[in-house]
Amino acid sequence: MxxxxxxxxxxxxxxxxxxxxxxxxxxxxxxxxxxxxxxxxxxxTPDAVKEAAIRSLKAGNVHYTSNYGLESLREAIAGKLVSENKIDADPERELIVTAGAVEALALSTMALLEPEDEVLVPNPCFTSYENQVIHPCGVPVPVPLRAENGFMPALEDLEARLTAKTRMLIINTPHNPTGVVYSRKVMEQLASFAVNNDLLVVSDECYEKIIFDREHVSMASLPGMKERTITVNSGSKTFSMTGWRVGFVHSSAEIIDYMLRVHQDLVICPTAFAQEGAAYAWKNTAxxxxxxxxxxxxxxxxxxxxxxxxxxxxxxxxxxxxxxxxxxxxxxxxxxxxxxxxxxxxxxxxxxxxxxxxxxxxxxxxxxxxxxxxxxxxxxxxxxxxxxx
Ligand SMILES: Cc1ncc(COP(=O)(O)O)c(C=O)c1O
CATH class of the missing domain: 3.90.1150.10 (Aspartate Aminotransferase, domain 1)
Structure with missing residues (x-):
C-alpha cells in the first residue's frame, strides 16, 4: 500500500x-x-453569549443554516465591518461564516491558489499559515520579521522574494507570536506592494480588539484593497470562544463565491446555535x-x-x-x-x-x-x- x-x-x-x-x-x-x-x-465566554446560544438550541435551531451562514450573524458582522473597520461589506454576497479563523484561512488558500503558486508569509507566524499554503500544493515563502525592525515586515525583504509565481501575501496584525501591531504607514506600504505586484492579501485580524492604545487598521479599508483582500476574523479571541468554532471571512463577491465552493464541501456551515451566540457577540462587541x-x-x-x-x-x-x-x-x-x-x-x-x-x-x-x-x-x-x- x-x-x-x-x-x-x-x-x-x-x-x-x-x-x-x-x-x-x-x-x-x-x-x-x-x-x-x-x-x-x-x-x-460571556454569559449573555452563552444564553443566546442556549435559547437558540431550545428553540430548535438544530438544522443546517445557509452555506453563507446565519443571516442575522452576517448582518451583525457586516454592520461591524462598516462601522468599526471601514470596510464596505454586503452581508448577502461578501461574507461567509466559517468554523473559526482557521477555516477562513483554509478557504483562502484552497479556493485561490493554483499548484506551485508562491505565498509570502512573514515569519515567525501563526503555525497554521505555512501548512495552509501546502495543503492546496502551494509554496510558502518565509519572509523574515526582524526584532531590530520591531518585527515589522520590510519592503526589501518582501521584494527580494518576489517571483513570477508569487500570488498572495498573508499578514496578521495584532501579531502572533510577537504581539506587535502594524502601523497605518506599514499597512499602506504593504497595500502598495500588493497593488504594484498584483497580489492577493489574506489579512488575519482575529486579535483586532485586543490592542492597547493603538489603532487597528484593516487592510481592506485602504484605497484599492477591498477587491484583493480576504479579511479573516473570529470570535475565538475577542469573546473567548475558541471552542465554539465560529469565525468569518470577507472579500469581494467574486472571491467569496469561489470560497463558498470549498466551504460547502468542507463544513456546509458551522453549528447553527453557536452562530446564534456569535451573532449576539458581534452585535455587542464593545x-x-x-x-x-x-x-x-x-x-x-x-x-x-x-x-x-x-x-x-x-x-x-x-x-x-x-x-x-x-x-x-x-x-x-x-x-x-x-x-x-x-x-x-x-x-x-x-x-x-x-x-x-x-x-x-x-x-x-x-x-x-x-x-x-x-x-x-x-x-x-x-x-x-x-x-x-
Ligand atoms: C493569528 C491567528 N489566526 C488564527 C487563529 C485561529 O483562530 P480560530 O480559533 O478562530 O480558528 C489563531 C489561534 O491562535 C491565531 O493566533
Missing part, C-alpha cells in the same frame, strides 16, 4: 504540543506549572470585549515590568494580542534548550521561537493568558532561573 504523500510530510504538527505535554507530565507529578505557552484566553481587553492590558504592563528587571532578555514592546516574543540571543542557549531549562528549573512553560518558523529562532513566545497571580509568581521564578545561568 502506498500511503500519501510527499506533500503531507511537509506538514508539521504544532511544536507547542511538545512543551504542553512536558508541562502536563510535571503537573501530574504534583508540580506547580505556570502555563504561559497556551495561545487562548483563559476567560469564560461591551463584551472591554473587560477582557482591560485585563490583558494590566497583564501586559505587569509582564513588561518584570521583563525589564531580567538581565540579558531583550524584547520588542507588545501592543496587542496577548503575546511577547523576547530574544534569548545573549543567553547562549538554543531555543528548545532554553524552554526546557525554564520548565524544568522554574516550572514556567513558554514556546520556542522556532515553533513559529525558521525566523523565530533565538526567541521564545510568552502568552500572558493566565492569571495575574501566576504571571507574578511565574515571572519571579523565571528571573531566578535565568540568574543562575
Amino acid at each position: 502506498r500511503l500519501p504523500t510527499e506533500k503531507m510530510k511537509k506538514i508539521q504538527r504544532a511544536g507547542i504540543r511538545k512543551i504542553f505535554d512536558r508541562a502536563t507530565a510535571y503537573e501530574n507529578e504534583g508540580r506547580k506549572i505556570y502555563h504561559m505557552e497556551i495561545g487562548r484566553p483563559d476567560f469564560d 461591551a463584551l470585549a472591554a473587560p477582557m481587553v482591560e485585563a490583558f492590558k494590566q497583564r501586559r504592563d505587569l509582564v513588561i515590568e518584570h521583563l525589564d528587571q531580567i538581565k540579558n532578555l531583550d524584547y520588542v514592546r507588545p501592543e496587542g494580542g496577548f503575546y511577547v516574543f523576547p530574544s534569548i540571543g545573549k543567553l547562549g542557549l538554543g531555543d528548545w534548550e532554553f524552554c526546557h531549562y525554564l520548565l524544568d528549573e522554574a516550572g514556567v512553560a513558554v514556546v520556542p521561537g522556532l515553533a513559529f518558523g525558521q525566523f523565530g529562532e533565538g526567541c521564545f513566545r510568552l502568552a500572558y493568558s493566565c492569571s495575574m497571580e501566576d504571571l507574578k509568581d511565574g515571572l519571579g521564578a523565571m528571573k531566578k532561573a535565568l540568574e543562575k545561568l
